[in-house]
Amino acid sequence: MNRTGTGFWHRVFDLYYDGFRNMTIGRTLWLVIAIKVFIIFVVLKIFFFPDFLRQHAPSGSEAEYVARELLNH
Amino acid sequence: MTLLSIDPAAIDWARAQFALTAIYHWLFVPLTLGLGIIMSIMETKYYRTGSPFWRSTAQYWQRLFGINFAMGVATGIILEFEFGTNWSNYSYLVGDIFGAPLAIEGIVAFFMESTFVAVMFFGWEKVSKGFHLASTWLTTLGATISAWWILVANSWMQHPVGQQFNPDTMRNEMTSFLDVALSPVAVDKFIHTVLSAWVLGAVFVVGVSSWYLLRKRHMEFATKSLRVGAVFGLISSALIMLSGHHSAYTVAQTQPMKLAAMEALYKGGTDQPLTLIAGINPFQQPDYEAADEPPLKLAVPYALSFLATNDVNGYVPGIRDILDGYTKPDGTVEPSLDEKIERGQRAITTLAEYRKAKAEGADDSIINCQLSIINSNIQYFGYGYVKDRAQVVPYIPVCFYAFRIMVGGGCLFVLLFLIALWKPALLRGRWMGVAAIFCIPISYIVSEAGWLVAEFGRQPWTIQDMLPTWVGVSQVGSSAVMVTFLLFLILFTALLAVEISIMLRAIKKGPNT
Secondary structure (H helix, E strand, O other): OOOOOOOHHHHHHHHHHHHHHOOOHHHHHHHHHHHHHHHHHHHHHHHHOOOHHHHHOOOOOHHHHHHHHHHOO | OOHHHOOHHHHHHHHHHHHHHHHHHOOOHHHHHHHHHHHHHHHHHHHHHOOHHHHHHHHHHHHHHHHHHHHHOOOOHHHHHHHHHHOHHHHHHHHHHHHHHHHHHHHHHHHHHHHHHHHHHHOOOOOOHHHHHHHHHHHHHHHHHHHHHHHHHHHHHHOOOOEEEEOOOOEEEEOOHHHHHOOHHHHHHHHHHHHHHHHHHHHHHHHHHHHHHHHOOOHHHHHHHHHHHHHHHHHHHHHHHHHHHHHHHHHHHHOHHHHHHHHOOOOOEOOOOEEEEOOOOOOOOOOOOOOOOOOOOEEEOOHHHHHHHOOOOOOEOOHHHHHHOEEOOOOOEEOOHHHHHHHHHHHHHHHHHHHHHHHOOOOHHHHHHHHHHHHHHHHHHHHHHOOOHHHHOOOHHHHHHHHHHHHHHHHHHHHHHHHHHHOHHHHHOHHHHHHHHHHHHHHHHHHHHHHHHHHHOOOOEEEOOOEEHHHHOOOOOHHHHHHHHHHHHHHHHHHHHHHHHHHHHHHHHOOOO
């Protein structure tokens, strides 16, 4: 699709717009990327990979928590 | 909850999960780096000649690059999740240092790669030839710079420099960004790793080209691609031999136990030979305390001394020397393990007393005295958690065999490149052609073997001498980590199957002629 604008941002938009429209194998790849990113950031991060220290140490007392872990052995 | 209540199985599962993720992530990185240079060379040929042949050749390799690039996107992020969940003590202790290169990598990857990748794929008809060529090279450069920062972070774990421990915050704080970014280990690791990625990229191009030659399809494309891949691979292989020597030298200086494990060198000395092969049981840690060397050892005289010290008569410490303590050629004494353990325990005990004294508002003179004891022993902090000698010796069979797979594979690829350059007709024959194609999966095994040497050789440390794995790990249950490990195994296998399937389809389709 050729549009008539010649400004820089218009040309940048045009590059991406036409690029995505004319993709062939890229469509499959984007689908795979979207599924993968969803699994990583939504499923894995939220349900399986919590921030351990944030869950176990009150905010601001992380140093005390880690010190207790490391020094009371 | 203290370290005594950590489930040992959780440590193993957390390590296995990290290894699985890193190995999977590394399937994509080397081809991005290696094929990136080759496709840029192809496009440079198009830029200089204006030939449509080179344009379609460059576009073809860029398509394969794009598939690999897309499939690798975000796989490294999972490693950072694992740091926060499974390795929280580690993350807290060194996050200030480790986080900086990772953050820079994220920014570089996002802005540089995502911008120029778009121009490279979408811009053939939109921008000038020169600008497009620059974008292709900058895509490759961006990926290489990203790799630099990741390798800086990894190198810091192998050889921590440029930091100071703050007993009040319980964190290691960066004192010199340049020391971290340009440490000798980081420089060596970057050069060696990137060169190995270039070799893998070259093997990939030679292997794929051989498939077309076997099929008698796209013969001009295959012949010329084969030649570019082989020349590039041969140059990379020559450079990697030099960088390999220098890496061995650096490892000998900074992680002598890793070198001793790679070589199964139980008792060291001067004039040390380099072991070609020996009879080491792959499933059992050898008895390095009793034996002087492994059975059935076949070695090249003086070669290990030369690799490790640049002197054929140089002194190389073995595992027992490192455990018992030894005197270096410059006269400095490396303490025994027992002494390191004692000093590490002193650092830990004094740190606990210091924090208690501070909390109770003790006298400055007491606090300063404790600080002095902490600072003079902090370099052995991690040894304070070691209970016996076996804990600080890496698993020798993996280090030993992975090193030989890496070097042996490198030699095999040199042979492949030589044949591709001087006897390319051989690759049109069935067996040699198939062998060239099989070199593609072998190159991945070889590349991963290099990482096994680096990471198994670092064990038991998450950070060399500073933090053993059983201290860096979180108080997580082994079943939780096991579940996510199995989840990853299924996810990664499925994604890999999809990638290989898309890649094979693109290869079968061939270039647009």
